[in-house]
Every structure is written in structure tokens, then in C-alpha cells.
Amino acid sequence: MPPNNTSGSSNVHEARNALGKRLRELRTTAGFTGRELAEFLSWPPSKISKLENGRQTPTDEDIREWTRATHSEAETDALLASLHTLEVQHAEWQRILRTGLKPRQQELIEWDQKTRLFRAFEATVIPGLLQTAEYARARFAEGIRRLKLPNDINDAVATRMRRQEILYRPDKRFHFVLTEAALRFRLCPSEVMLGQLDRLVSFSQLPNVRLGIIGFKTQYATSPWHGFWLYDEERVLVETFSAALDLRQPQEIELYSNAFEQLAAVASYGRSARTIINQIADDLAAEVTEDSD
Template sequence: MTLPPIRSTDVASVREARVALGQRLRELRQQANLTGRQLAESLAWPASKISKLENGHQTPTDDDIRGWTRETGSEAQADALLASLHTLESQHSEWQRQIKTGLKKHQQDLIGLDAKTRYYRAFEATFIPGLLQTADYARARFAQSITVFKVRNDINEAVAERVRRQEVLYRSDRRFHFILTEAALRYRLCAPDVMLGQLDRLISFAALPNVKLGIIGFETAYVVAPAHGFWLLDNDLVMVETFSAELNLAQPQEVELYGSVFDQLAAVASYGRAARTIITRVIDDLAPEDGS
């Protein structure tokens, strides 16, 4: 799977990532016992280029990375460095710029990712994942985005695109593993009747043969704290949403870390009948407020 298209980035975040990459390049040069001038001469570069790259004042190209690792005898580090480089511009996308033309466009971008992804792992501690949302629940979520970011109101179009995305759940060549906290089932992010419909839909989606739904009940003892939600797309990309940004993490060590965290959360989640029992308990607690 390839990374999503490069989008608007946060200047400070990009600068920090470029500096970190430069520091790693400097370490490799020093481990090879080469001066900046010696390395520049071996690569037929001006000496100033070494300084600019190591201090984060210039972004290296793929060829720069390959030449650097070749001349420093560190070819084994090339793939990790190239992953850092390719992540540099896509690591941090500002929501305000990303959705400035409305919410529909972002949903269409996600459909593009769906075309490339075969295995989805998602953990959410606060709300229902987009792929599992009813139209009414999605409408409530999009209304919050419009309130917070003051973007164009295209809720109807955005909801339609989100519902269209859910067609991927019925693809036999796709697999999905969702983990939710019980809190995500109880937070009052929409009207009670909307939440009741959403909880009922969760039970239905969990019956799909390629969907695995885990619920972590309030009584569960955590090994890893549910600090924030995240998505793992295949073994290539981690997506983390904050109020101000979407982080796209593609460095192998970060993907591996989030994969390990997901596995530990999955280990304490309830599945099958036990998960349905938790959902039903929430439905029973909420139903009286719906006047039923």
C-alpha cells in the first residue's frame, strides 16, 4: 500500500521531523569516522550540503539517502531512513486546511485509502468508528466538526460518502478488527434514540464474517492505558486523529509499536456473546431515556 497523497502540513512538525532525520544522518557519518568534507567529496557534493542536511535546513532526496548510507557503510539503515523521508510531508495534516472546502472531500480521500487496504485494525475510546456508524450518528459527528472548525456545511454529502464507504465491509477480501471501550458506547454524543439505533447496528455489523468486534468493559483491568484512538491500515500506516490534526505515521518502528499496543488491547477485550452482553446492557440503561 502506498501512502495517501501529501496534504497541507504543520510547519513546525515538518521542521522537527527534518531535524530528526538530519541528526540520524549525522550519527551514521560519525559512526563511519568521516568528516563532513570527506563524505561530501566521496559523493561529489559541495561541503555545504552535508551541513544543510544534518542541521535540517534541507530535505534529502531518495538518492541522497541511498548515497549517504552507501558511503557510510550503513545500507541496512536505508529503508528506515527512506520511510522517515517519505513520511516527512504527510505526517501531520491540519484539519482546518484539510476540510476547508467541506467534509465530503475527506470522506472521498478515505475511500481512496480503502481501495488499497486489506486489513483494518481500529481502536476507539470515545466514539464509534466511521465504518460502523449509522447515518444519524455520523450526522451528529459531522455537526460537531462544523461547529469546531467552522467549515462549509455539507453534512448531507459527507454522510452519503461515509455510508458509501461502508460497502467495503461486505468485501470478502477485506478483514476488520475493531476494539471499542464501553465508554465509547455510553458517551452522550448524540440523542438517545440515535445512540440506540447505533448500538443495534453494532450488533448487526459484528455478525459479518470478516468483522471482529471487541468491547472493553468498565470492569476490565488494562495493561495499556486507552490513551487515544488510532487506526492501523495493513502494516503500512497508522492514523491518529486529534482536535487540530490527523497524524499519518508510516515509520516501521511506529507501525510496530501501535501494532503491539493494539494486540494488548485486543487481549483484554470481550468478543462474541460477551461483547453483545455489554452492548445490550448499555441499550437497557439507555432505553428508558428514550421514553420506551
Template sequence: MQRGTRLSDGRTLPRSGPTHVPSVHDARAALGARLRELRVNAQLTGRQLAALLHWPHSKVSKLENGRQTPSSEDIRAWTGATNAVSNAEALLVSLQTLETQYAEWQRQLRTGLKPHQAKLTELNARTRFFRVFEPTFVPGLLQTAEYARARFEQSGRVFGVRHDIDEAVQTRIQRQEILYRPEKRFHFVLTEAVLRYRLCPPEVMLGQLDRLVSLSMLRNVKLGIIGFDVEYDVAPAHGFWLLDEDRAMIETFSAELNLAQPQETELYGRIFARLATVEGISYGRDARNLIANAAEHWAAYQPDESA
């Protein structure tokens, strides 16, 4: 018999069966279905509407089938051509919600790396309880300036945005001031792989590990590390941040997802609880021992100055 996850307050979280959580694709498909409805009500075929708007027919098809997100100009043009201008405002609200859910990096970083960090600063200021799971890299709130620079340089190479790395690093480090506010709570869960991945020079990683040890001793910061020998209850498929009970944030290669529907945040809350209480996870001194072991690993890459 499979047991649920035992929480720190004594409650048992039951294993959950398959759950359908509305996705960004669902939201895009729903918007496309509404656009199709307006076209059909106007007694226009897809080709006729495309001709009226001077669009390729494929664009109408992609919008209606949720394979492309319309712009606000597309919606205004569509509602005008279908004599449904009164529907434009509601559709634009749906579009704004969709764009909040799915924020493409190419669009977000168009003006540089710093503005996105400033946006996160404002969001973090409103958040009181942070739950963060990362299987690959050190979370931004725990990064040293040198580690942050390495992360931004990697992003810059992918997206061609490298003109404001210094400003982005400075803004990220300033964000970390919230770690010292007693009214805020932080629960970070990392995999041991985070301590070992070679995402920066060894000397940078050594400094980063030292900072993890220091921050793990803050009263309002709880740091858990899932060691290589731990058997997972839930696969560490991707990292995510839970901000209070209001939002789950996930970063992919192409976009930042912001999930705010209750069933979405509840699902990620259950997943975090499983990861944070998996049998064998290390906290406190045990977590710091794993960090120390990783530091010994990285120290072996340092040149022998006595030679």
C-alpha cells in the same frame, strides 16, 4: 514478574520499555535546524534575514526552533535570501512529508467535510487489514447515517463547516461498502464507554447499537469491547487506526496525524495487540451482551408510548 501479552497465534509479546518515536515536533525541529544552517552559512543574523525578507524577527526564530511550520513560499524565500536555491527542492519534500504527518483540521476542512471523506475512501480502498481502537465514539466505518450526522454536526460547530453535512454523511456511508469485501479484514476494539457516551439522541444511539450487533456477525469483522470492569494493561489514552503495516492515524482536536515510520507503526501495533488481548475483553456473544445491556440503558430514555 510481569508477563508479556499472549497473542492468538501463541506468540508472547514482551513488555516494552520506554521507546522514543520521532514525532511531528521532531520533524518540524529538524526542518528548522536545516533552515538555521542555511542562514549561518550565508553569514546572516536572524535579524538581518528577517529584514531581507520583510518578516518580523520572531518569525525567523519560530521557524528555526520548530515552533512554526514554514509554508512552501517561506522556504523558497529563505533559500533565495541565503543563496541556497539548490536546497529548496529537498526542503520542500521535507515540508510535504511534515504536512502529510500533521494535517490541521482547519486547513483540511476549508473546502467542506465531504472532500476529507472522499480522501479516506481512496485510502481505505488500498488497505487490506484495518486495526481500530476507539475509546470515545463509534468508528466511521461502523456508524449509522444518523450517528454520522451527529458527529459531523459536532465537527461543524467546532470548525464552522456545515454546508455539506448531507454529502459528507452519504460519502461516509458509501465508504462502508468495503466491510462486505471478503479480501479485507477488520479488527475493531472499543471501550464500553463508547456504548454509553451521550453524543447523540437516545433513539439514534439505539439504532447505532443495533448496527454494531449486525456488523459484529460479519465473517471478516472482529469486534472487541473492553468493559468497565476490565483492568487495562495499556491506558486508553486516545483512539487510533492502523492501516496494514503502513500507517497509524490519530485524530486530535486540532489535526489528523499520519505516522508512517516503521518504529511508529510497530509501536502502535504493539499497543493495539495489548488492548485487543487484555484479560477480560469481550468478543462474540459476550460483546453483544454488553451492547444489549447498553441498549437497555438507552431504552430507558425513550418516552413511554403506552402512557
């Protein structure tokens, strides 16, 4: 995959490798082999290798035990700071959603309040701020099933709907760019998707919302590798199957801003965008009618 698509995940990988390299330096300075340190800490030898080679992220307690064993307690605070920076950049869903889906939605509301310009590109799903309750329920149900999360789906849906109140604030601006595929993927029952398409048409007419659709016949200048959100010029959020990437380096924000502008430049807006949405709705409605005959 091209480097311009992997900047965020590459930086996370580099940060984990740098932390592992520092742990290895402390071990070798203390005169331990990997196996000797593992025996001293009552850890499997493979854990030492994984931590030092960036294949596993240490816990706070791992860091403290490591520095105690290697008589390098003076390094503990710096190592913990590096670890916590890494955890912000790469937050695994199993950790951040361990108490359910609602707290994550509440956290996003807090960021929504701070942000004036929202830019979002989605290649496969409808953005959360534009979802109907039924579509949101289907998305949350998938996450609960896939990640085996506590089931607080009703609270999560209600909180997501409350987030959407921000769309009506005149001091906020929103620019959404979606692929036609995101409108055609069958991620929920057809009747739910028909309601969702109707909601998109309504939202597209709000004065502070700009909704662009990239049709299948469009020639792309930048590949639609994955979805991402830009919050002002402060952060980029990228969601993967396993984690949420929270990117705040200036060069990463610039990279994603440029990618967004190139994707937005080839999208259709206004009446043209609504024509695409309505055609998809007509196609889907015809299928629903055929299935009911």
C-alpha cells in the same frame, strides 16, 4: 504522558525542529541575524524565531524566500521535500478540510480499497465504518461547528455510508476494539444512540468483522489514551483536535500494532460483547422511557 503514546507526535515535532535547525544554519552561514533577515524579508522578527525553533511550519513560499535571501537556492528542493514529508505526517484539519468534509471521506475510500486488514481502536467514539447515518451526521456537525468548515454535511454522510459497502467484501478483514465508554458517551440524541447500538450488534455478526468491547470492569494492560487506525502494516492514522497524524515509520507501526494487540487481548467478543452492548441499550432505553413519562 508516556513516550509509547507520543511516538507519532514526537516524530512530527522532531521533524519540524530539524527543518527549523537547517533554516537557522542557512541564515547564520549567510551572515544574517534573525532581526536582519526579518527586515530583509519584511517579516515580523517573531516569525524567524518560530520557524527556526519548530513552533511554526513554513509554507512553500517561506522556504523559497528564505533560500533566495540567504543565497542558498541549491537547498530549496531538499527543504521542500522535508516540508512536504512533514505535512503528510501532520495534516492540520483546517488545511485538509478547507473545501469541506466529503473530499476527506473520498480520500479514505481510496485507502480502504488498498487495505486488506483494518484494525481500529476507539476509546470515545464509534468508528466511522460502523456508524449509522444519524450518528455520522452528529459527528460531522460537531466538526463543522468546532473548525468552522464549509457545510457539506449531506454529501459527507452519503460518502461515509458508501464507504461501509467495503464491510461486505469477503477479501477484507476488520478488527474493531471499542471501550464501553465509547458506547455510553452522549455524543448524539439518545434515540440516535439506540439505533447506533443496534447497528453495532448487526455488524458484529458479519463473518469478516471482529468486534471487541472492553468493559468498565476490565483490567487494562495498555492505557486507552486515544483512538487509532492501522491499515495493514502500511500506516497508522491518529486524529487529534487540530490535525491528523499519518504515521508510516516501521517502528511506529510496530508500536501501535503491539498496543492494539494488548487492547484486543482484554476485550470481550461474540456473545459476551453483544451482552455488553445490549445492556447499555437497555439502560439507555429505560432513561428514554423515563424522560417521556
